[in-house]
Amino acid sequence: MTDSVTQHVTSLGQDEFPAYVYDLGALAQHASSIRSALSGAPEIFYAAKANPDPAFLRTIAPYVDGFEVASGGELRHVLEAVPGSRIAFGGPGKTDAELLDALALRVERIHVESPHELRRLARLSQSEGGADVMLRVNLAGDRSGAALAMTGPFGMDPALIEECRPILAASPWLRLHGIHAHLASGLDAEAMLRQSEQILAWARPWLSSAGVESPEINLGGGMAVDYAHPDRLFDWQTYGEGIAKLARPGETLRIEPGRSMAVYAGWYVTDVLDVKRAHGEAFAVLRGGTMQIRTPVTKGHDHPFTLLPGASPEGPVVEDAPVTYVGQLCTPKDVFARHIPTDRIAVGDIVAFSMSGAYAWNISHYDFLMHPHPTFHYLPEE
Known part of the structure; x- marks a missing residue:
């Protein structure tokens, strides 16, 4: 935790817990370092x-070329937050x-997921001046080591994508610019580069055969984030150097990082309501729960955190024991972290969960049991 985050966290009143604390200065610094590496x-x-x-969107905007959205709601939301942005849908x-x-x-670009979607877009766009499209391909290949393999409904395999050729030929108002391929998530720099080589090896001849000049190839996102070792960052320098070697004149390469850019700038902060033992195990019951930060349940991991001493009110204490950190939900699945070695924890202590800047609040089922929503705090850029 930076000094500014620590100072803000320890200044929060009990009525402000749980809280999301977003360090916009750290976000800008990280985004800038990614931009420089590439x-x-x-x-x-x-x-x-x-x-x-x-x-977050406004802080990131100076360091990116545009935004990728995946729904009409996201589209309107992003344009309201950062008007005039370049958008890929x-x-x-x-x-x-x-x-x-x-x-x-x-x-700017619509990523088309199927021949049926392309036909519908052709019909809808004919009287609207046409549409600028990229076709999403789903290639087979080794996805070992990936946190998620984007198979099934995502994009078209090489056989299905051939059905797009006659649709494009019959709809000249559809302007094909390139290929989009987000194949997996959770890959390190070397694995991402190998995947990029695979994508480029397929996309370049296909686009050439389709008569696309100045092709665009979107290599997707999925840069690894290691919750077990928060200090192990994706190697953007190695990735940037590798991509520079793969790039060719006359083509545009594009990536779509999300978690790897935003995750380190957020903290979910709460306090300890109770500590107790049950069947030989120690538990700390925290205000809030995984309905407000779904990441631990979604990833099935122990979420990293910093434990800070509170005001030390009268109440139970657990010392020198592994502790499981749980929330207020009426389900045994409401667990932040299991059996974490702990020197001392007491009612009133503060638990600050790091790496809460991505896929945390916005993916959570926060109205389940109708507990109060967290407060939100933004540390400004310095």
Whole structure:
């Protein structure tokens, strides 16, 4: 924890817990370092789904080339927060209303997920001046080591994507610019580069055969984030150097980082309501729960945290024991971290969960049991 985060956390009153504390200065510094490591190529489109908080979007905006959205709601939200942004609109199951929104709002690129979606877009866009599209391909290959393999409904395999050729030929108002391929998440720099080589090896000849000049190839996101070792960051320098070697003149490469850009700038902070033992195990019951930070349950991990001494009110204490940290929900699944060695924990202590800047509040089922929502705090850029 930086000094500024620690000072803010320890200044919070009990009525302000749970709280999300967002360090916008740290976010800007991290985004700037990514931009520098990539030296302007490839283009960076921040995946808004990771954290669409307007303050995050505005802080990140100077360091990225645009934003990737995956719904009509995200589209309008991002344009309201950062007007005039370049937008790539992806995701399966786009409705006609969403496609019409994308056309009306002049989305720069629509990532098409299927031949059926392409046919619908051709019909909807004919009277709207056409549409600028990229086709999402889903390639087979080794995804060992990936946290998520984007198979099934995402994009088209090489056989299905061939059905797009006659649709494009019959709809000249659809302007094909390139290929989008987000194949997996949770890869380190070397694995990401190997995956990028695979994508480029398939996309370049396919786009050439489709007559695309100045092709664009979106290599997706999925840069690894290690919750077990928060100090192990994705090696952006190695990745940037590798991508520079893969790039060719006359083409545009693009990536869509989300979690790896935003996760380190957020903290979910709460206090200890009770500590107790049950069947030989020690538990700390925290205000709030995983309905407000779904990440531990979603990832199935022990979420990293810092334990800070509180005001030491009268109450139970556990010392020199492994402690399981749980929330207020009426389910045994409401667990932040299990069996964590702990010197001392008492009622009133503060628990600050780091790496809460992405896929935390915005993916949570926060109205389950209707506990009060957390407060939100923004540490400004210095």
